[in-house]
Amino acid sequence: MLGPVILAASRSDRMRRLISAAPVTKQVVDRFIPGETVDQIVPVVEELTGKGLELTMDVVGEDITRPEQAAAARDAYLRLVDRIKDLELGERVEMSVKLSMFGQALEGGHELALANVRPVVEAAAAIGTTVTLDAEDHTTLDSMFAIHEELRKDFPQTGCVIQAYLFRTEADARRLAGNGSRVRLVKGAYKEPAEVAFQQKREIDKAYVRILRILMEGTGYPMIGSHDPRLISVAQELARRAGRKLDEYEFQMLYGIRSDEHLRLAAEGHRMRVYTAYGTDWYGYFMRRLAEKPANLRFFVRSMVSK
Ligand code: FDA
Numbered sequence: 001m002l003g004p005v006i007l008a009a010s011r012s013d014r015m016r017r018l019i020s021a022a023p024v025t026k027q028v029v030d031r032f033i034p035g036e037t038v039d040q041i042v043p044v045v046e047e048l049t050g051k052g053l054e055l056t057m058d059v060v061g062e063d064i065t066r067p068e069q070a071a072a073a074r075d076a077y078l079r080l081v082d083r084i085k086d087l088e089l090g091e092r093v094e095m096s097v098k099l100s101m102f103g104q105a106l107e108g109g110h111e112l113a114l115a116n117v118r119p120v121v122e123a124a125a126a127i128g129t130t131v132t133l134d135a136e137d138h139t140t141l142d143s144m145f146a147i148h149e150e151l152r153k154d155f156p157q158t159g160c161v162i163q164a165y166l167f168r169t170e171a172d173a174r175r176l177a178g179n180g181s182r183v184r185l186v187k188g189a190y191k192e193p194a195e196v197a198f199q200q201k202r203e204i205d206k207a208y209v210r211i212l213r214i215l216m217e218g219t220g221y222p223m224i225g226s227h228d229p230r231l232i233s234v235a236q237e238l239a240r241r242a243g244r245k246l247d248e249y250e251f252q253m254l255y256g257i258r259s260d261e262h263l264r265l266a267a268e269g270h271r272m273r274v275y276t277a278y279g280t281d282w283y284g285y286f287m288r289r290l291a292e293k294p295a296n297l298r299f300f301v302r303s304m305v306s307k
Contacts, residue, residue, distance in 0.1 A: 003291040007191035010287030011063075020283055028300045032256040032289050033060060035278040038083050044276060045084060045093060052266045054092045054273040056132060056252065057084075061101040061281040067112060070103030074116040076279070081123040090128035094159075095120065096275060098134045099144055110143045114150060121155050132159035132182065132223075137190045138166055138197070145172065152181070159223065163188030164208035165197040173211045177218025184223035184252060185212055189288045209234055216242040216249070223273070225252040227261065246270060254289070 009015040019025055035041040041057070048055055059076045061069075077095060084093055097120065103112035121131045133148050135141060148160040159182035162169045166188060176183045187204050188197065198204045208231055215222035216238040224235045232251065239249050250271035253262055266272040277285050290296045 002294050002297060004191055006287055006291035006297065007189075010284050010291070015287075016283045019287075025300075029282055029286050032254070032286060033277050033279070033282045034255060036280050037278075038079055041080075041276070041278040042083055042087075044278075045087065045089075048274055048276070049087075049089055049092055051263060052272075053262055054094075054250070054271060056094045056096045056273050056275050058096045058098075058134075058275060058277040058285075059101075060277045060279040060285045062098050062136070062284050063100055063105070064103065065106075067103055067106060070101070070106070070112060070116050073101040074120060077120040078123055081120070081127060085127045091130060091157075094129045094273075095124055095131045096134050097131055098136055099147060100136055100140065104140060104143055110146070113143070114147050117147065118151065121151055121158055125155050125157075130155065130157040130159065130182070132161065132184060135161035135163050135186070135188075138168075138192055141166075141168075141172075148181075156180070157182060159184060159221075161186055161225070162211070163190075163197075164211055165192060165204045167196060167198070169207070170211055170214065173214040173218075177215050177220050180219045180221075182221040182223065183215055184225045185215060186225040187228075189292065205231065209238075213238055216244060222249045223252050224249065225275075227253050227258045229261075232261075232265075257289075 034044045045055060057080060059073065059080065061073055064070055064073070077097065080095070087093070097117055099113040099117065102116040103109050106112060117131070124131050133144050135144065144160065148158060151158040160176070161184045162172050162176070164185060164187050173183070185208065187208060198207060205228070208226070212222065212224065212235060224232070226232065246269050250273055251265050252273045252275060255274050255276040262272050262274055290300060
């Protein structure tokens with residue numbers, strides 16, 4: 001029952017100030033966000049790719065209030081692309097972006113987000129890689145899918161995320177699986193009302209399997225974004241039944257979560273991509289990770305008390 005409370009706190013400015021200022025927060029944050037600057041993250045990219053893993057990079061940030069912040073987000077991604085260019089890793093390192101960070105919620109936000117994300121997609125394509133549009137809360141998704149469709153006209157490799165907890169997602173999956181998209185399927189990490197989303201884990205897991213089957217049987221490239229051992233086995237079985245080879249789908253997990261499993265799947269010959277977040281505006285990302293697993297919150301509170 002703690003999850004929804006933490007997710008509500010993830011949108012509170014007061015909690016943001018309190019938690020960001022707590023002296024031990026940084027130590028716990030480091031487990032999920034291994035750097036604040038491009039200089040700090042490049043060695044992490046080298047280390048993980050050296051172990052046979054692939055990456056999707058996220059410059060943390062969301063819910064901005066001014067267009068200048070959206071431009072700054074675009075520039076942060078462009079700096080990242082410029083730095084990883086020399087590593088010549090091509091599609092082994094792609095980018096994940098949140099359109100809210102590119103101005104989607106501001107006035108004229110749809111056009112603003114599209115205008116800001118396009119140069120990042122172009123820069124990524126120029127170094128042989130691509131961008132995936134993260135899924136945020138349900139009110140943002142029509143705009144996200146429209147931007148995805150627009151970008152795919154010039155950059156068909158552009159990916160997007162769909163969330164199994166939403167009732168709408170089965171229909172979205174059919175549309176995307178039919179048009180050959182790269183699609184990451186996740187359970188969903190936001191606090192959503194019962195009118196639009198399943199609330200029980202069992203229902204969400206069942207929806208995940210139904211939607212994954214649609215993606216596997218389609219013509220696109222499914223990306224399985226989950227740490228759930230049962231769903232990973234189901235995905236392997238569905239891929240086998242759909243006649244997909246090992247390079248015709250991939251697994252994705254978050255940095256700092258089940259790291260041994262990242263290596264195990266990669267060693268089995270699977271494409272395994274680690275979602276690696278970095279930057280200073282880590283509050284929203286960090287709080288969603290706490291909400292997903294109460295043990296994380298206990299660890300966080302214990303480290304504050306024992307300080
Ligand atoms: P579940 O929550 O059932 O966890 C299964 C097991 O994984 C747990 O028992 C535990 O062992 C481990 N685990 C999971 N979360 C953990 C945590 N925080 N700390 C420690 N252990 C944990 N969501 C979204 O709404 N939009 C998006 O764009 C994305 N993008 C995204 C990319 C990638 C690569 C991943 C893996 C996930 C996302 N998510 C996301 C988050 C997703 O919606 C979901 O909240 C988390 O992945 C947790 O769900 P699981 O599928 O891992 O299952």
